[in-house]
Amino acid sequence: MAILGAGFGGLELATTLSEALGDDVDVTLIDKSDAFVFGYSKLDVMFGRTTLDAVRLPYRQIARPGVRFLQQTITAIDPEARSVTTDGGVHEADVLVVALGADYDFDATPGLIDAGNEFYSVAGAQRLGELLPTFTQGRALIGVCGAPFKCPPAPSETALLLHDYLSTRGVRGDCEITFVLPLGSPVPPSPETSQALVAAFAERDIAFIPGRRVSSLDGDRRVAVLDDGAEMPYDLFLGVPKHRAPAVVIASGLTEDGYVPVSAATLETRFPGVYAVGDVTTVGAPKAGVFAEGAARVVAKSLIANARGGEQPAPFNGRGICYIEFGAGRVGRVEVDFLSGPKPTGWFGAPSEALVEEKRHFGSSRRARWFGL
Numbered sequence: 346m347a348i349l350g351a352g353f354g355g356l357e358l359a360t361t362l363s364e365a366l367g368d369d370v371d372v373t374l375i376d377k378s379d380a381f382v383f384g385y386s387k388l389d390v391m392f393g394r395t396t397l398d399a400v401r402l403p404y405r406q407i408a409r410p411g412v413r414f415l416q417q418t419i420t421a422i423d424p425e426a427r428s429v430t431t432d433g434g435v436h437e438a439d440v441l442v443v444a445l446g447a448d449y450d451f452d453a454t455p456g457l458i459d460a461g462n463e464f465y466s467v468a469g470a471q472r473l474g475e476l477l478p479t480f481t482q483g484r485a486l487i488g489v490c491g492a493p494f495k496c497p498p499a500p501s502e503t504a505l506l507l508h509d510y511l512s513t514r515g516v517r518g519d520c521e522i523t524f525v526l527p528l529g530s531p532v533p534p535s536p537e538t539s540q541a542l543v544a545a546f547a548e549r550d551i552a553f554i555p556g557r558r559v560s561s562l563d564g565d566r567r568v569a570v571l572d573d574g575a576e577m578p579y580d581l582f583l584g585v586p587k588h589r590a591p592a593v594v595i596a597s598g599l600t601e602d603g604y605v606p607v608s609a610a611t612l613e614t615r616f617p618g619v620y621a622v623g624d625v626t627t628v629g630a631p632k633a634g635v636f637a638e639g640a641a642r643v644v645a646k647s648l649i650a651n652a653r654g655g656e657q658p659a660p661f662n663g664r665g666i667c668y669i670e671f672g673a674g675r676v677g678r679v680e681v682d683f684l685s686g687p688k689p690t691g692w693f694g695a696p697s698e699a700l701v702e703e704k705r706h707f708g709s710s711r712r713a714r715w716f717g718l
Contacts, residue, residue, distance in 0.1 A: 346362075346370070346648075347373045347436050347440075348375070348444060349445050350375075350376055350443070350623070352446050353623065354634075355374055355444040357637075357638045357645070358641035358642075358645050359374050359407075360715055361646070366652060366653075370411040370412075373413055373436055374414045375415045375417055376414070381715075383400065385499075385708075386400035387466075388499070388506060390467075391471075392506050392507075397467065402715075402718070406716045407717075418431060419445070420593065422441075422596075424441065424616040424619045425616060427441045427619060440618050443599065443619070443621040446495075446624040446637075447588040447589065447591075447624040448592070449465060449466060449586035450586060450587045453491065453586075453587040454562070456561050462583055464583050464585070465495065480516075480581050482519035483521070483581065484523065484580045485522050485523070485579070487507070487523070488524075488525040488577075488584050491588065492528060495624055496631075496634075497528070497631055498542075500524065501526075502670040502671075505672040506670055509672040509673065523552040523553075523579075524551060525571065526554070529555050530543070530555060531543065534681045534689035535679050535692065538679040538691060541695070545671055559571060559572075560572045567580065588632070591625070599614060599619075601627075605621040605626045606626070607620070609629055611644075612644050623641075629683055631683070633665065635667065639662070639665055675696035676697070676703075676704050677694055677697075678700050679693055680692045
């Protein structure tokens, strides 16, 4: 089988299959990158809490029975033939799993590349890590350019961590922070979590503007234009780019309305033997690694049942936990359930130092499981 993409979904799927089937499985895991980086590590790099080298997890360290990793760029996908063309050749598979995540559509927001900064890519976070120390006064604007977007709490975390960062440097009093979000609240499934974040913004004098997105940037005037035509001046713009499925996935014919539709129960696409997990899909759960991981486990258990016999797994439940940096050395937690009931629901864990350790364990356990570290 071939797994396209070595993020949360691809890594969990390959690991689970190897644990259960060992050398009886033949998995080719393909990714254009040479290393994995947790999404939350980008904020650590951006705010100078660590270096990129320290958080990169090289794929060459994957040493699992039945799994081989190929660093190749995918140039075409044929879901009917279950074949994949890369810059290294053509790979055919009896089972194909698309786990390529969501890409960033920088061109969808005029001026973003030339007049602003984005912090969602590894390169963007690294650039900001070099730029932020030079920001000593003025207006900082954190703006989301479209929804849905990966890790919905991340822009809120950025606003709170920016407050801490500027305060530590002694320049917070000379800076304004504004946060523009196209959603009605920071974490819509959990009103309690949203209320806690909004209260944290108010406590720190962070202006919060919900229900609006940044539609363009005017670099000459240093103004962000919102979708209602309002203009917001800035000296430092920190943006979340609009997301879309990778171009190679769209060209394959797998997508509808920009993403891959799948069965919410099994993660199967309309093509036999072709599955999709994670941010590339419209499964009904947020675009976040923990949901890709959960979906991958469902696919893995189904394939294991097919190979060894036994019952098919329970459907994907759309449940997951996200940790939220509140600043001041504390982390909160929200547990959300998107598919079990008539509407999404969430439960809030108040920020604490204990949850800092729980978040650390979340990362270390996956480093150990996927990379043997």
